[in-house]
Amino acid sequence: MDQLWIDLAAVLAAAAPLVIAAMGETLSERAGVINLSLDGTMLLAAMTGFAVALTTGNLLLGFAAAALVGAAIAAVLGLFSLTLGQSQTAVGFVLALLCTDLSSFLGAPFVRVPGPAVPFTPIPALADVPVLGTLFFRHDPVIYASFLIIPATAYLLYGTRLGLIVRALGERPAAVYARGIDVIRWRYAMLITGGALVGIAGAAFSLDLKQGWSYRHTFGAGWIVLAIVIFGGWRPWRVALGCYLFAVLEIVATRSQSALPNFPTQIIQVAPFVLMIFVLALVNLASSPAAMRRAATLPQIWQRPLLGAINRLRATAPAALGQPFERP
Amino acid sequence: MHIAVEHLTKRFGSVCANDRLTVSFAAGQIHGVLGENGAGKSTLMKLLSGYIQPDEGRIVFNDMPRRLRGPGDALAAGVGMVQQEPLDIPAFTVLENLLCAAPPGIFRSRRAAQTALLELAGRLGFPVDPAARLDQLTIGQRQQVEIMRLLLCGAQVLILDEPTTGITAAQARALFAALRQIAAEGRTVLFVSHKLEEVAELCHTVTVLRNGQVVPPGQLPMPQPQEYLLVLMFGESGAAPPIYRPLPAIDAPPVWELRNITVRSGALHLVELNHRFPAGRIIGLAGLDGSGQQVLLRLLAGQQAPDRGQVLVNGRDLTGAGALAFRQAGVEYLPADRLHDGMIGALSLADHFALLQRDGLLVDRRRAEELARQAIADYQIKATPVTPIASLSGGNQQRAMLALIPPTACGILAEQPTRGLDVASARAIWSRLQARRDDGCCIIFSSPDLDEIMEYSDEVIVCFAGRIGPPIPRALLSASRLAELIGGVGFDALVNVAR
Numbered sequence: 001m002d003q004l005w006i007d008l009a010a011v012l013a014a015a016a017p018l019v020i021a022a023m024g025e026t027l028s029e030r031a032g033v034i035n036l037s038l039d040g041t042m043l044l045a046a047m048t049g050f051a052v053a054l055t056t057g058n059l060l061l062g063f064a065a066a067a068l069v070g071a072a073i074a075a076v077l078g079l080f081s082l083t084l085g086q087s088q089t090a091v092g093f094v095l096a097l098l099c100t101d102l103s104s105f106l107g108a109p110f111v112r113v114p115g116p117a118v119p120f121t122p123i124p125a126l127a128d129v130p131v132l133g134t135l136f137f138r139h140d141p142v143i144y145a146s147f148l149i150i151p152a153t154a155y156l157l158y159g160t161r162l163g164l165i166v167r168a169l170g171e172r173p174a175a176v177y178a179r180g181i182d183v184i185r186w187r188y189a190m191l192i193t194g195g196a197l198v199g200i201a202g203a204a205f206s207l208d209l210k211q212g213w214s215y216r217h218t219f220g221a222g223w224i225v226l227a228i229v230i231f232g233g234w235r236p237w238r239v240a241l242g243c244y245l246f247a248v249l250e251i252v253a254t255r256s257q258s259a260l261p262n263f264p265t266q267i268i269q270v271a272p273f274v275l276m277i278f279v280l281a282l283v284n285l286a287s288s289p290a291a292m293r294r295a296a297t298l299p300q301i302w303q304r305p306l307l308g309a310i311n312r313l314r315a316t317a318p319a320a321l322g323q324p325f326e327r328p
Numbered sequence: 329m330h331i332a333v334e335h336l337t338k339r340f341g342s343v344c345a346n347d348r349l350t351v352s353f354a355a356g357q358i359h360g361v362l363g364e365n366g367a368g369k370s371t372l373m374k375l376l377s378g379y380i381q382p383d384e385g386r387i388v389f390n391d392m393p394r395r396l397r398g399p400g401d402a403l404a405a406g407v408g409m410v411q412q413e414p415l416d417i418p419a420f421t422v423l424e425n426l427l428c429a430a431p432p433g434i435f436r437s438r439r440a441a442q443t444a445l446l447e448l449a450g451r452l453g454f455p456v457d458p459a460a461r462l463d464q465l466t467i468g469q470r471q472q473v474e475i476m477r478l479l480l481c482g483a484q485v486l487i488l489d490e491p492t493t494g495i496t497a498a499q500a501r502a503l504f505a506a507l508r509q510i511a512a513e514g515r516t517v518l519f520v521s522h523k524l525e526e527v528a529e530l531c532h533t534v535t536v537l538r539n540g541q542v543v544p545p546g547q548l549p550m551p552q553p554q555e556y557l558l559v560l561m562f563g564e565s566g567a568a569p570p571i572y573r574p575l576p577a578i579d580a581p582p583v584w585e586l587r588n589i590t591v592r593s594g595a596l597h598l599v600e601l602n603h604r605f606p607a608g609r610i611i612g613l614a615g616l617d618g619s620g621q622q623v624l625l626r627l628l629a630g631q632q633a634p635d636r637g638q639v640l641v642n643g644r645d646l647t648g649a650g651a652l653a654f655r656q657a658g659v660e661y662l663p664a665d666r667l668h669d670g671m672i673g674a675l676s677l678a679d680h681f682a683l684l685q686r687d688g689l690l691v692d693r694r695r696a697e698e699l700a701r702q703a704i705a706d707y708q709i710k711a712t713p714v715t716p717i718a719s720l721s722g723g724n725q726q727r728a729m730l731a732l733i734p735p736t737a738c739g740i741l742a743e744q745p746t747r748g749l750d751v752a753s754a755r756a757i758w759s760r761l762q763a764r765r766d767d768g769c770c771i772i773f774s775s776p777d778l779d780e781i782m783e784y785s786d787e788v789i790v791c792f793a794g795r796i797g798p799p800i801p802r803a804l805l806s807a808s809r810l811a812e813l814i815g816g817v818g819f820d821a822l823v824n825v826a827r
Contacts, residue, residue, distance in 0.1 A: 165428060172416070179430075
């Protein structure tokens with residue numbers, strides 16, 4: 001039984017960078033901007049964070065540098081898409097490729113160099129509480145931050161007036177403009193904030209959960225985060241759940257690697273991605289209009305709970321996601 | 329608040345949309361602004377509410393000249409504009425929409441906002457549920473929410489752009505009562521419309537725009553003779569009423585026949601429909617928004633399959649055959665949302681004709697352009713064969729849609745055929761439809777505008793809460809009786825008599 005709690009704690013920890021990046025992406029997509037450069041940004045930020053922390057010996061400086069890289073790439077995306085009106089997806093994709101290669105090129109001197117890492121910091125007293133202590137209070141600051149950022153994002157989006165504006169930016173920017181808000185400036189702000197979080201997520205890999213630097217260090221985590229944000233319906237708690245699910249799949253995969261030594265490792269490494277997409281697609285299929293029509297043909301007793309469940313699962317994208325804003 | 333414009337000029341390219349306009353609007357009154365499509369009404373309203381900036385001249389609020397850099401500036405100065413489609417956030421609840429980007433310090437909390445909203449709603453007589461999502465409301469309800477939002481955000485001047493387009497007669501009455509109340513409280517209301525009757529009923533003064541100028545210079549007090557206003561709007565030639573023809577033979581064969589139809593769509597449940605729609609007839613569907621008119625039209629167009637029963641077109645059973653089979657049988661459907669459901673905005677008229685070609689692999693461009701040129705001449709569409717449809721005006725889009733109907737069509741289903749069109753365009757559309765009727769088409773249309781139904785229908789069918797009444801010959805119907813039936817008064821008796 002104890003092993004189960006320890007495994008679950010490992011899942012919570014492993015998902016930390018995904019959660020942080022996913023919240024950043026959720027923020028900017030809620031404001032209507034798709035930051036498709038996510039994976040490249042994470043890699044470049046991971047490399048920069050590691051390099052800065054290694055050369056200065058200061059972890060905080062490493063995280064700050066990573067956040068700065070994330071924000072800067074988001075600003076470049078903003079310049080091309082928001083100011084110059086180019087396609088968000090095209091620019092984001094090019095940036096993703098560019099940053100990936102840039103991270104390999106610039107990061108070459110740091111490959112497999114041992115470096116600093118975020119120290120393990122159990123919280124006194126709370127860490128000794130049975131079960132809860134193991135699950136939530138025997139981690140390091142990055143992981144604690146990943147716990148806090150989920151309710152913080154949810155509260156920002158659903159509990160504050162700022163959140164109303166952010167959501168409105170993604171739904172109908174023309175309405176926000178009519179109320180005297182500078183749409184472009186606010187979209188920049190959310191995009192850059194989200195970008196900084198993505199940068200921090202990158203450093204969470206290189207300075208904490210997968211310490212050090214190597215070629216393609218984050219192994220495609222950015223791409224899976226993009227998928228999780230979409231299938232999570234742009235809602236913080238559901239998106240976070242998706243991140244944890246992916247971490248479970250990854251840990252199961254690593255375990256099965258030692259259990260099945262003859263099985264090709266490549267397949268085991270890729271399996272979580274395939275399974276994740278499969279699960280997400282199933283969830284979305286179950287909540288599609290087609291499923292709804294099918295449910296409507298069932299007998300009355302089944303209809304009500306089924307339609308209720310479908311309605312809860314349903315995720316609609318922000319109506320203006322990815323669309324340029326032009327002043328009316 | 330007293331607002332005035334002096335020598336206001338706005339040009340778009342070579343077109344002078346507003347040409348040295350000078351006019352003022354006093355506080356505490358409802359001011360009508362009349363003009364046909366393209367006369368410059370929208371430009372003037374956009375200038376007043378900060379969406380665009382003037383090239384010359386100035387805008388004066390309470391004797392203070394103002395430069396408005398955006399709609400936020402205008403609202404801060406006290407001018408709020410209600411767009412034809414309210415600029416709200418459909419995914420939000422009424423309350424969230426009210427709080428979103430509200431000026432600082434107006435609402436202390438969610439609860440305070442809700443209290444203020446309910447209080448204002450009570451005063452204006454608008455029923456409102458603060459927790460309802462806007463995309464679940466009708467355009468009319470969203471318009472009411474938008475009016476209240478602007479007032480709560482401090483608007484002293486309310487501009488309404490064609491506010492009665494797409495809302496029901498009952499909602500229009502509620503709107504008029506509320507606007508009178510708003511004016512009585514000392515605010516200024518600008519009512520932009522091309523419907524003379526509404527301006528006559530509601531407004532204290534009227535300003536007529538033609539070709540970007542005020543004719544005659546300055547405001548006119550209401551009432552004014554309708555003929556005079558028509559001449560002001562359109563010039564001497566514009567005001568000829570259409571000519572009526574007597575009803576064709578009563579025993580014409582039915583184009584559509586519905587047998588024991590049961591169909592469900594959303595909350596509406598239509599049962600036991602037995603109807604025959606004869607050729608050579610214009611049939612108007614009257615009723616409140618969402619009373620079953622659209623379901624009936626979609627059923628007749630083959631876009632919705634019935635749960636039970638049969639749909640016959642020209643005697644052939646096409647139940648569940650799909651929209652394509654209906655089209656091949658000669659049924660044409662003109663949806664209300666022309667650009668979304670009716671045509672493809674980026675394609676030209678010639679492209680649309682090319683789309684209709686069925687033979688061979690290649691597009692016969694020459695033939696398509698020939699047909700398009702013919703249609704442009706026949707229907708007086710202001711376009712070339714290669715102009716994208718999206719860049720045409722509403723009236724020209726509607727004409728283009730009519731022109732695309734093949735001459736072999738025997739049934740035309742039109743959802744709000746003159747939505748958003750000015751009087752002249754609407755008459756042109758109707759004369760085309762009447763010509764089709766005289767050629768033996770059966771035309772069924774729905775409209776929220778009772779006058780339109782009374783004016784053009786040969787027979788009227790009233791829809792009430794998902795029930796479809798029997799056809800009533802237009803000659804046996806008065807406007808007040810129709811208004812009662814739409815509200816459900818005497819509807820049961822009507823259905824029983826028909827049985």
